[in-house]
Amino acid sequence: MKLRYLQTAIAVILLMQVTACTDILDKDPVSSFSASGFYKTTADAQAGVYGIYDAAQSVFRLNFCYWGEGRADNVQTAQTGESLTLLSNNLSNTASSADWTALYTMVSRANYAIRYIPNVYEEDDVTGIQLIGQARALRALAYFYLVRVWGDVPFITEPYTSMDQDIFIGKTDKEIILDQVEEDLKYAAENCIDRYNSNNDRIMFTRGAANGLLTHVYMWRHKYPEAVATSALIMSNTLYGLVPIADWGKMFSNSYSKESIFEVGYNDTETNGLRTLYAVGSYAIYTPSNNWKASIEKGDKREDFVYDTIPADPKAIWKYLGRGVSDEVSTPAKQNIILIRLADIMLLRAEALNKIGGTANEAEALTLLNTIRTRAGLPEFDTEDDAIAMYGDLESAILHERSVELCFEGHRWFDLVRTGKAISTMGPINGLSSEANLVWPIHQNSLNKNPNLVQNTFYQ
């Protein structure tokens, strides 16, 4: 009798435990995914790649300008913060532009996508390959900036999914990293979608965009024949064409132009710092430098699209926000940030052809330069000698053209470094004198968190 009661009680408990055992302790997130619960479906794969673009939005919202213009001669600043430390070559290891966190977030998201997307698709599924192509192109974009800004950096190509992995990674030689960048971009140039036939052609990686970035990488590495080859692919791509001068300003204020090869997309809720950087009247971080203003040839029709020429002290760079903008409030901006466009690639091609030399190449280089000049309403250089007469040599003429055509788009500093003119240009302005000074310092927070990381030589 006693035993039966006991048995009943125990049976009740047992029953409850058995039902409990089903899955009560397995709680996967409801409003998010667990790390192992993601990359299960094609929708996950797509969302994972968009997540990399999201990281790119954070990377470039301000820093495209700090990195690409902040240390160069086209801008001046009335502020005392980061803009002044960069321009006066007093780089601080606590500056926000010295912080690479957002770039590595981009790398991490790309590494996850590259590693896990193959699990979702069949091996030769086109959609899967296109997504991997985008992820690899985005990773290349991140590493290209990392190398150009800091030189040798930690090189990570696998996602972090466990504490067993080595998290304290030291620096890798930048050339090894750039080799991988090239490889990733070649993969993307082969495997990305050719075109979306929508605005996505401008804000997502296509084969053309991958070739565009690859051209930049080759130019950075002085691989001129390769740059000529990839730029040719873009020139022949019907997705791209120069816009007429009347629409030149709209490239920036309206975005998604035919001339655009790759731009980072923003909108009303995903905003960037273009207004703060350039457009908020006298409070803007940057205004055009006097040298740059003086360098503009008379009759250049682009000048009026770029900045407010009327007041004595030009107040605003209205290239992005649109001609006539007169903001006094620093609300965020929604214009896309163009990283690569056709005029940019044409001028890079001209530069590469000129570097390779030879009559035919130099002639084509001059033609390319003249195409950009005539659109701006400037007279053609009939011969190379005309260009030499004005700018000393053809390369300088092309570089000057880039400085005006691509002004404030985040190219100037890299152009100076790439062509070896950074010290000669900036030395007289801020005393820049050391090759080792051409990179940024590594942020103190990064050094604090990683004992295997060594500060860049110049900043030690």
Place this chain on the structure above:
Amino acid sequence: MKKRLVYALSCSEMKWMRKLLLTGFMIMMSALTLVSAATSTSLNMQQKRVTGRVTDATTGEALPGVTVVIKGTTTGVASDPDGSYALDVPSVSAVLQFTSVGYASREVTVGQRTVIDVAMQSDVTLIEELVVIGYGFKKKRDLTGSISSISASNIEDTPVKDVLSALQGRAPGVVVTANSGAPGAGITVRVRGYSSLNSGNDPLYVVDGVPVESSAMTSLNGYDMHGLNPLADINPGDIESIEVLKDAASTAIYGSRAANGVVLITTKRGKEGKAKVSLNYFSGISEITRHLGVLNAQQWREIIIDSYANLDRYNNATTPTEPHWTAIDSLNPMNNGDVDWQSVMYRKAWQHQVDLSVQGGAEAAKYAFSTSYLDQDGIFLASNYKRITSRLNTDFKVSDKVTIGQNVSFTNGKNNRINAGGTGNLSLVQSILVRPPIYSLTYPDGSPIYYFNGKRNPVGMAEECTHLNVTNRIIGNQYLEYNILENLMFRTSLSIDFISMKEDEFYPTTVDYRAGYNWGAVRARTNMSWANENYLTYNTTIGEAHDVAAMAGFSMQDWKMETTGLDGLYFASDNIRTLNGAGTISNQAVNRTDEHSMMSFFGRLSYNYKGRYLAEANVRADGSSRFGADNRFGYFPSASAAWRFSDEAFADGLNFITDGKVRISVGQTGNEAIPNYVQGGEFAIGTNYLTFSGASPTVMPNQALKWEVTTQYNLGLDLAMFNNRVNFVADFYIKNTSDLLFAVPIPETTGFGYITRNIGDISNKGMEFALNTHNINREFQWSSSFNIGFNRNTVVDLPDEVLTNGYIKNGDYHILKEGEPIGTFYGWKFLGVYASDEDNVNQVKFGSTTGKPFIGGDPIWDDLNDDNVINDDDKQVIGDAQPIFAGGFSNDFSYKNFSLNLFLQFCYGNDIYSHLNNMRNWVFAYNNVSTDALNRWRQQGDVTDYPAPVRNDPKRNEYLRVSDRWIEDGSYMRLKNVTFSYTIPKAITSRAGISRLRAYVTGENLLTFTHYTGYDPEVNSYSGLQVGVDEGSYPQSRTVVFGLNLEF
């Protein structure tokens, strides 16, 4: 595939453990049954005669009419008028039971004695009271662990409005701090110090066996750090007792949630007999304890002009800088006021509470019903708290063996709050203290000025803005008890805790500078938790002297929380404050679901030899969804023993000792209070690219993650002396917490900012003493109760990789550093004020070697490294927010029908960082400052400790400089409660059918002795680790209450 494997592992682990526990339990049960059966047949049949005398233990007087019965028989006698008795007993193992009305029963084993004198304890000083423990009850005298018990009598006759404040000063080692004085505001409870860095430090609250949600009660908006009181939903009048379990022996039965102690709350249940109807009412008035000194209009204008002159002096300016016209133009009607905003904003506030309860029942059905209504105005304009509670506890005896019952409580709380915490222009307490006195309240036409010259009008903030929190909560519990055998009982219960909270906020156009700009938000959250608990208890006595009890059980609990929120801008009208009126729904939309579950097995075995040698062992196995598959289950054992030395032969000579017991315990508990999904990593959605939905890894997985482990050692002494007139309890403990759950920063090259790991150690060491005495015990009675707890908290070990300059920054004012306690303030040391420019002999500079030198009127900062530069390297430890000791002292006096209770509560040795004082002593944006500024440095050669005010503070002497200038001693002693009452004699009231009528008057916070210069030393602006900061919290008030207790 991987997930399946993980799942299979954990499931097989559970099965294995279940088998082990059940087998053990069955073996134990069978053994006990066999032994008890064997011993019960071997009765020793030796008759003898026993005589003795029965006395009152307290007075020593003879007790006539005491029933003396041989236990288990009907044989017995009653004592004579002189208290003596004589009785034949069948054997030496016979037990005599002594019972008398008004006295606690006693049982005495005859043994070899023939004379047995017995002292009976009156019920008033009953030592054999039952104490609620985890999954059961225990006689207080049989406790082997450290438990503080607060009974209803401490709560029910005073106008206590919430459960947690009833704990304050009542239990040694339990430090209770009201985060603010606002009605219904959060209260910080720390049992034996802080044992965690990133997980919670709050104890586990268990109401009638239901572990209730306490973490959920943070306010829904992000900027108010005070939180809400998790137990404000419980009517204090419903409470039968509160037990605070402190050592591991007592808490380990709650396993992975018990590292911070466990608070068991038991509500009143119906008793057999005629219905008892109670009606309690009180009404009171509160006011602020003090006003802080602020400058008047003239003094303010002078200091503003001064601060501009000083700025010019700093900048060597040739042309003087002009202050804003509002500062100097004393004729303009907009700014010619002279207002002390405190007198405008603070008010005398009324409060009322009415309680009705009915208790009673028959053997078959018992009930306890109660309902209460509280309406409490805050002392701050427009703040108010209303609470309705209702409870029904029932018990039904279905058969001889089966009892079922339920407890259900419902609470509706409406908290009309003001934004008194937080920072900036939104904190009302701060803003009334720094608001310039000159600003007029109204335009010349009489209409109110709610926004003027960059400052919101606090009256407008209080009266125009909405800040309403509405909470509905149901806690329900249904149980079944089955007495399988006389001494084998099975209990199962199913309980729910459901909270629905909604918060509305609105800032109308009238309080904003932007034309047409208004802002509103709505946030809603529901928490639903269910729990199922099942356990078997078994008691037996083996061979008369060996009492053995066992308990084994199993429980499951599951939590789900859903949060929804939206912000809106540009509402069409300030009068339509719901979000449908918003022109723009801004980007703050929140909608999120979180889940968490636990499954546990637990057991207890206790042994008691004649009440002289006591031992107990507990174990709990907890499985939590928060931990990685590798560590899903945690095992939390404890063991304890006690020795009642007063029962030993050698104690016979020590007549003054009535009862004496030494306790020792050791055990482990855990803390699983980490975010729900950190172990498995997390991919967050919403990382969108334009309109394309994206997802990204945001939390790096760590499958090795597990709970924090706290190992606690406790040594205790219980001593009752002089016939229980003196009761003394002492406890000494060491509490070491290791495997701290810590978000360790990792290189950002991983793509993640940090990873949660088990790393680091904290220790708490302390002593607790409680002394209860019946000083005078005649017609005039005086009894005292004193308790004090000392605790020393130390951060023992932190991982090197998380340290920057040897420490971790903990909020704005604190650091965490090895060898220092949690709550260590870190900043610059203020040494005085340079009387003149020349006094800065070493030309100490601000910020860097190229910075400006400090001049006359500047503070002298301690240049720690003597490099003549004041920068981050000169920061040092400047204070400690944790008290050295805290406690309470209560005195009860009664004479005939009058009684008086005085309750003192104290806290010693803690520092307060008054950010409020910083804000009040800094000329910034035309803020008003404290009257201390009247002693300011004004000219070269002035010797003072108040620096010169400098407009906008270019040397950062006040702005963002954490310094010991704002640290004050937070020690205090306060007369927390004085209650004087009169009970109208029963002879009179019974004619009206009233069995008890008591009238009382209570004063709360009547006197506070402290050096603290703020409103009140009991302040804690942040509910987390940032202890002891005064950001301008809602001040504590002084309250006088009149009340009536009526019973039929």
